[in-house]
Structure formats: structure tokens, C-alpha cells
Amino acid sequence: MLSIVVEKPHQIAVIERPLLEPAAGQVRVRVRYAGICGSDLHIYHGQNPFAVYPRVIGHEFVGRIDAVGAGVDAARLGQLVAVDPVVSCGECYACSVGRPNVCNHLEVYGVHRDGGFSEAVCVPAANAYDIPESIAESCAAIIEPYAVAANVLNRTGVFPNDVALVYGAGPIGLTVVEVLKGVYGVRTIVTDRLDERLELARVCGADEVVNTGRESITDALARLGVERGPTLIIDAVCHPTILEEAVRIAAPAARIGLLGFSSEPSAIPQQELTKKELSLHASRLNCAMFPRVIEWVSKGLVRPEKIITHRVDFRDVAKAFEIVQKDPKNSCKVLLDFAPVE
Incomplete structure (x- = not known):
């Protein structure tokens, strides 16, 4: 599979990597769209103190489940899902008081773990939220910023x-x-x-x-x-x-x-x-807000399509980054398109 990797600050590449198999409790998501966030640019420029290189960036993404690990219901195969990038321990003080987004052992996909700027990514099944078919894939890709x-x-x-x-x-x-x-x-x-x-x-x-x-x-x-x-x-x-x-x-x-x-x-x-x-x-981030936002989008209370201005093939990630950084007057949310080549 192809992944977008920030190898070190100011150095980004699209490289071939092994297709991973989901571990127990995980699902593998074939990414369809991924949104570019300012924090992705911060990692690219070496301005994120939490990132370790090399890193597959990206924490706003949507795709379909194409494989499940042990303990995950096979009925989830084929589901369209948006992924909450927040992974917490469930045991520290913050987690015990319902604040897993500031967990002592917090890990975030695209920052501490390889993220969604990849043709496929394995994530905990609990972090993959089912998206109603009435919601466009492009809109579902940016559930995360609305959760913020x-x-x-x-x-x-x-x-x-x-x-x-x-x-x-x-x-x-x-x-x-x-x-x-x-x-x-x-x-x-x-x-x-x-x-x-x-x-x-x-x-x-x-x-x-x-x-x-x-x-x-x-x-x-x-x-x-x-x-x-x-x-x-x-x-x-x-x-x-x-x-x-x-x-x-x-x-x-x-x-x-x-x-x-x-x-x-x-x-x-x-x-x-x-x-x-x-x-x-x-x-910081979001605290179990994905279900709430998915409901808002499904009811038309918020409409993510309003802020999507560009869709760029993921192989042209350098061009996409340039749009975000150099054309703020005409760009807002830029999506990377992971549609397979015919």
C-alpha cells in the first residue's frame, strides 16, 4: 500500500509500505478521503512537540472496513466508518473522570501512531464509527474537526x-x-x-x-x-x-x-x-463527540460540504500542502482523495 510519510521535518514522500493485518480488537480501514489539518502541517514543519519521525500523518479520515481482527464482528466488513483518532488507556485519572482526550498515556493517530494519510490503516474497532449511507464520504472525512x-x-x-x-x-x-x-x-x-x-x-x-x-x-x-x-x-x-x-x-x-x-x-x-x-x-481534541456530530450531520444541522474547497489526489500531497499554505483566501478544508486508480 502507499502511504504519505513525513520522514523528517520538511521532507515528505509517498512510499510503498506493507499492508498491515488488524490485530485483535482492530479493524482495517481502506481510506477514501482524508482532510488536511493545520497540525499535519506543524508536523511537516517540525513544530509539533509530540510527533516522532518518520510518521504517517493524518487524523481526519473516512473509509470502509475491509478486514477485522479477532474478537470483532465480521458483520462490520464493508461498513463506511469515520475514525476517532484519540486512543486512551482507560485507567488514569483523566480517563476515570471522563476526559480520555487528555489521558496520561494519550496517543493520537497521525501524531503518536501512524495515521490516515495511507491507503489503509488499522485502528481499534471502538474508534471506527459507522456512517449512515445518507452522509457523503467527503463530509464524513471531516467529522473530526466538527468533533473538536x-x-x-x-x-x-x-x-x-x-x-x-x-x-x-x-x-x-x-x-x-x-x-x-x-x-x-x-x-x-x-x-x-x-x-x-x-x-x-x-x-x-x-x-x-x-x-x-x-x-x-x-x-x-x-x-x-x-x-x-x-x-x-x-x-x-x-x-x-x-x-x-x-x-x-x-x-x-x-x-x-x-x-x-x-x-x-x-x-x-x-x-x-x-x-x-x-x-x-x-x-484538546475531542471527548467521545463522534456520535453526536454524526447525528448532527445526518439531520443536516451542520453541513461539512460548506467548508470543503479542494479535493486532491493523495499522490499530489505536495500540491495539496501548497494550496493550504499559500492560498488561504481561496482554500479552506482540502481533502486528499484515495480513490483507487482505475
Whole structure:
């Protein structure tokens, strides 16, 4: 089988590797589509502290089960499945309190284990979620980023009278917007510096958009009648200054959700946190959110096709990476296509 391997930082190749057989409790998935995430690029550029090289990257993928290991029902053969990349021990403190996504022994496909940028991959059967045939394969490929959005909003909570502010109209920010609007129906404002991305935010349901390259968020909120500040803020950019600003502009009793891995510190005055009794909720990966998202997609509450802009043959992965990195105005979610050659 062919796999996309980051052999070391800045060196990627499509290479032939042995076709693996599923171990006990595993299934083998013949990959159909895989989504490119910013974290895949971080591994490629040597910016992910958790990755070990060489590594088959990719943690957003869908395919059909073509082999099962011992103990797995053979009736699963042929199922279309989306794979939750989170693997936990089930025994540490985090797992015992229902937070396996921050397990002490956490492993993630595409980071700690070889992932889905491959014609086939073996995964625990429990991580392979059946996808209804009514959901397009391309949409099912990106269940994972919607699960990330579901997780951060599960952490913060969403109330009917919330006014939400989402920093960043990249793929994750847009999945958050879709969930806020399609599932919860709250007023949602989105900021970015690219008009093209802000237009896509409108397509995903944003009520108002703000180009912070031309207008400060403080002025924009005043113009929009949100002088007391947003009650829910999601930071999908994670530059240190954004958290500082979010704390400053948030309404009393607001919640702030953080997505991302910035290693740079933020200078947050404790006085602001305490005065307004703000809640900060960090969020990593997803915590058993796949069934919830699959239900949302099947009901049409969120529509992943809105953010899919490109499909590229996986053998042209260098071209796909170039699109993601060099054309943010016209690209959002880029899928690698693993359709077999006729």
C-alpha cells in the first residue's frame, strides 16, 4: 500500500509500505478521503512537540472496513466508518473522570501512531464509527474537526441568550460557527483579516463578521450593539494577544474557550478575571463527540460540504500542502482523495 510519510521535518514522500493485518480488537480501514489539518502541517514543519519521525500523518479520515481482527464482528466488513483518532488507556485519572482526550498515556493517530494519510490503516474497532449511507464520504472525512468544535462548546456550555464571538475563520473556527448556528441557534460574530474567509463564515451562518485588519473589535462590538461584551468567546487562532483581548472585552460571567497550542505566554491580569468572574476552558481534541456530530450531520444541522474547497489526489500531497499554505483566501478544508486508480 502507499502511504504519505513525513520522514523528517520538511521532507515528505509517498512510499510503498506493507499492508498491515488488524490485530485483535482492530479493524482495517481502506481510506477514501482524508482532510488536511493545520497540525499535519506543524508536523511537516517540525513544530509539533509530540510527533516522532518518520510518521504517517493524518487524523481526519473516512473509509470502509475491509478486514477485522479477532474478537470483532465480521458483520462490520464493508461498513463506511469515520475514525476517532484519540486512543486512551482507560485507567488514569483523566480517563476515570471522563476526559480520555487528555489521558496520561494519550496517543493520537497521525501524531503518536501512524495515521490516515495511507491507503489503509488499522485502528481499534471502538474508534471506527459507522456512517449512515445518507452522509457523503467527503463530509464524513471531516467529522473530526466538527468533533473538536463540539468538544470546546461542550466545555464552555452554550446558552440561548448568548452572544458568541469566534476569533478566526479558518477550518476550526468555521466548524464552531456551524455548530453555534445550526445546533444552538445563538447570535454569532466572527473575526478574521481575510474578507474571503469572512464571506465563508457568512455561508456557515455567522450573523456578523468583522475584519480586524480594518476595524478594532472594540469599535465593531459597539457598532453591533454589544457594548457589554460577548458572553461566549471561542479563540480558534491562539495568538497570545487574543486571549488578553478576550479577557478585556468579555461580558461579566462570560466563558472563553481556547483551541490550539501556542507556547507563548499571555499577560492576563487576574483582576479582570476575578472582577467579571470569567471562566477559561481549554479544549484538546475531542471527548467521545463522534456520535453526536454524526447525528448532527445526518439531520443536516451542520453541513461539512460548506467548508470543503479542494479535493486532491493523495499522490499530489505536495500540491495539496501548497494550496493550504499559500492560498488561504481561496482554500479552506482540502481533502486528499484515495480513490483507487482505475
